[in-house]
Amino acid sequence: MKAIEFDEFGGTEVLQLREVAAPHAGPGQVRLKVMAATANPLDSRVRRGSMQHMIPTAFPAIPGIEAAGIVDEVGEGVTGFAPGDEVLGWTVTGSYAQYALADNVALKPAGLGWEAAAALPIATETSDRVLDLLKITEGETLLIHGAAGVTGSVGVQLAVARGATVIGTASEANHDYLRSLGAIPVTYGDGLADRVRAAAPQGIDAVFDATGHDALDVSIELRGGTTDRIVTIADFRAMDLGITFAIGGERPFGPELAAYARLAADGKLTVRIDQSFPLADAAKAQDLSEGGHARGKLILHP
Numbered sequence: 001m002k003a004i005e006f007d008e009f010g011g012t013e014v015l016q017l018r019e020v021a022a023p024h025a026g027p028g029q030v031r032l033k034v035m036a037a038t039a040n041p042l043d044s045r046v047r048r049g050s051m052q053h054m055i056p057t058a059f060p061a062i063p064g065i066e067a068a069g070i071v072d073e074v075g076e077g078v079t080g081f082a083p084g085d086e087v088l089g090w091t092v093t094g095s096y097a098q099y100a101l102a103d104n105v106a107l108k109p110a111g112l113g114w115e116a117a118a119a120l121p122i123a124t125e126t127s128d129r130v131l132d133l134l135k136i137t138e139g140e141t142l143l144i145h146g147a148a149g150v151t152g153s154v155g156v157q158l159a160v161a162r163g164a165t166v167i168g169t170a171s172e173a174n175h176d177y178l179r180s181l182g183a184i185p186v187t188y189g190d191g192l193a194d195r196v197r198a199a200a201p202q203g204i205d206a207v208f209d210a211t212g213h214d215a216l217d218v219s220i221e222l223r224g225g226t227t228d229r230i231v232t233i234a235d236f237r238a239m240d241l242g243i244t245f246a247i248g249g250e251r252p253f254g255p256e257l258a259a260y261a262r263l264a265a266d267g268k269l270t271v272r273i274d275q276s277f278p279l280a281d282a283a284k285a286q287d288l289s290e291g292g293h294a295r296g297k298l299i300l301h302p
Contacts, residue, residue, distance in 0.1 A: 002302065003097035004282045005060040009049030012283035012290075015063070022099045025075035029101045032069030032087065036118035037095035039277075039285035039298040040065065047286065054247065062094025063282070064300070068108060068117035069100070081105065088117040088261060089254070096282050098302040106258035109265035116264055119150070119271040119297040124260040125253045127155035127208075130231050130246050131162065134206040138163030143196060143204045143222065146211025147183055148174035150271060150297055151233065155208055156183045157269055167200050169215070174295075181270075193218050209235060216241055272296030 001022040006014040025031040043063045045051045068088040071081050081087065089105030108117045136142055142159050146152040147168025159166050160182035168183035169192065175185035186195045196204065207219040212234025219230050220241070227242045238245040263269040274296035277285045285298045 001098040002279060003062050003094070004064075004279060005062055006047060007059045007061075009047065009057075012044075012047070012286050014047065015283045015286070017280050017282075020060075020062075020097075023093050023101050025073040025078075025101055027076040028078060029075040029092070029103045030071045030078055030081050030087070030105060031073035031075075032067060032091070032100050032102055032105075033072050034067045034069040034091075034095060034098060034100050034302045036069075036114040037064050037067040037091075037097075037100075037300045037302065038118050038122075039282065039289045039300055040122060041289050041292075042122075044286050044290040062097050062100075063286075064095030064097075064100075065090055066118055066121040067091050067095035067100055067102070068114050072099075081107075086110075086117075089121055089257065096279060096300060096302070098279075104252060104254060106254045106261055109262050111265040112261055115273050115276065115297075115299045116271065117261065118299060119273060120261060120264060121253075121257060123151045123154040123271055124158075124257060124269075125251075126151050126233060126246070126248065127158050128253075128256060128260075129248045129251070130155065130208050130233065131158055133231050133244060133246060134208065134229055136162050136164050136206060139165075140205040141165045141167065141200050141202055143167045143169070143200075143207045143219070144183070145169045145188070145207070145209045145215040145219070146213070146234075147178055147185070148295075149210055152208075152210035153177075153181060154269070154271060155210060156181045159208075165200070165202075167196055167204070169211075177272075188213075188215075193221050196222055205229065207231070209233065216243055219243075274298055276301060 086108040087105040091100040148170035169188040178185040206229040209232035
């Protein structure tokens with residue numbers, strides 16, 4: 001099979017398109033014929049070696065986590081899935097490949113396209129987990145930093161569905177987009193605290209930092225000096241400040257992912273797609289992702 005591999009940490013120049021042996025499903029696993037995968041900022045951090053303390057990498061390594069595809073092999077002990085099923089979820093052998101193994105998947109509804117399916121697992125699991133950590137309930141006000149990004153925008157939609165008022169930071173160009181999702185947009189940058197207070201005079205009950213761009217200090221200020229009910233998924237300063245850094249993605253999430261996939265198929269949950277690339281252009285996709293200027297998910301087609 002064709003796959004992207006890298007043998008050392010570094011820039012995107014270490015990514016190589018190769019012909020490698022296809023993996024076979026072990027106990028509890030299914031093998032997917034990958035129809036769409038995603039290039040995420042985390043993939044770039046793994047490639048550079050900065051996640052080695054959390055995600056140890058053995059070489060040669062195939063990048064990528066989430067994918068959507070067709071089950072073509074089922075391992076011992078697997079129930080509920082059979083060859084020919086269309087699924088989405090997390091790979092354990094890397095998703096930048098024509099075939100990948102997975103042990104945490106959900107059935108893809110017929111009305112959901114491959115690209116939209118591949119874009120769902122990380123953003124929905126992360127947002128769902130963070131909102132649970134923050135204990136968001138109906139009537140509360142949630143501030144989301146980076147609300148127009150993929151995970152932030154899913155967080156907006158899930159929080160609104162829980163009955164929360166959502167204040168979302170974003171550039172002016174994304175304000176109409178946030179309003180369409182049900183959020184109250186504010187521009188990030190100098191003076192952010194005053195703009196948030198003007199938008200939410202009732203105060204901020206909780207903060208979800210989905211961007212990691214020095215948003216924690218202003219979050220503490222807006223929470224009245226406490227670090228309680230502030231969660232980041234991107235700023236490693238959290239540990240020094242006494243703020244929760246949400247590390248996850250390992251919990252079983254198949255039933256919840258299936259429910260979110262049905263919502264997406266019905267048009268009740270959306271994830272923006274920015275661009276699609278052939279597998280051979282994985283380096284271009286990672287460069288765009290790492291630059292932080294993608295306005296939605298970046299899709300790879302093996």
